[in-house]
Amino acid sequence: MGRGAGLKMVLGPADCLYLTHPQVRIDPDVPVPDWSLSEKGLGRARLGLLRPEFASLGHIVSSGERKAIETAAVFADRFGLELVVDDLMHENDRSSTGFLPPEEFERVADAFFGSPHTSVRGWERACDAQARIVDRVAVHLERIPEDEWVLFVGHGGVGTLLKCHLGGWAIDRRHDQPAGGGFFYSFARQALQERNAPAPDLAWRPVDR
Incomplete structure (x- = not known):
């Protein structure tokens, strides 16, 4: 099946998608970044290939964690x-x-989002994780032509x-994805500087339906 065959759609003002990896194999004996998809x-993830939102992709960028790479590979391969x-797009x-x-x-996790300028039990501060993911998205968009769609694949926290x-909102867990992962939202690259992405575009949508 060719890229986007039968699914080409008229693009809206958004030109970027952020997708979180879906369910993983939880193994307490394996470092979390090395967990794979269940x-x-x-x-x-494979059902996501049927969604028209992904049909016009021109670029795919993934976190270096295994579960994100496996998710991104589904779309890159097809x-x-x-x-x-x-590797800097990690959770x-x-x-x-x-x-x-x-x-x-x-x-x-509640404390992480609730006190974004504090390291909770040694975790990376939410404000620092936010600055990191925003910077990495900006770096990639600088090299990608403005008329080409980009899929970023990562994680629920940094997503x-x-x-x-x-959205120009304070850090708050009420904006978190639903349980289970495998959700995405869209945004226009200009919103990275202007912080004015429309709330409907930023609504989490399941990858599989």
Whole structure:
């Protein structure tokens, strides 16, 4: 199947997409950045190939974490695109705690978003993670022609921080993606400087339906 065959759509004012990886194989004995997609997560990513929003992609940039690369590869392979991997687009650095049980993780994540200028249990500060992801997106957009669509593939935490920046909103977990991952939003590259992306564009949408 050729790139975007049968799915070409009329593009709106947005020209960028940010997609989070879907479900992963959780293994407490493996560093979180090395987790891979579960069968469910891989299946959901493949269903994303049917969504018209991805049909006109010209570039794909992924975080260097395995689960993000595996998600991005689904689209790069199908559409015949080079996959650019950027290790600085990783999720917020949580290496100080490593794997946390779900309930404990949720409490620490709440504190991470709730105190963005404080390092919670040694985690990377939310304000620093936001500055990092905004900078990396800007670096890639500088090299990509303005009339070509870009898919950034990454993570829920930094994706939410980028979303807050694009919308001109204070960092707040209420802008986080739904549980499970595998959600995306769209934005125009100008919003990276102007911080005025429309809220409907920034609404999280599931990759698989």
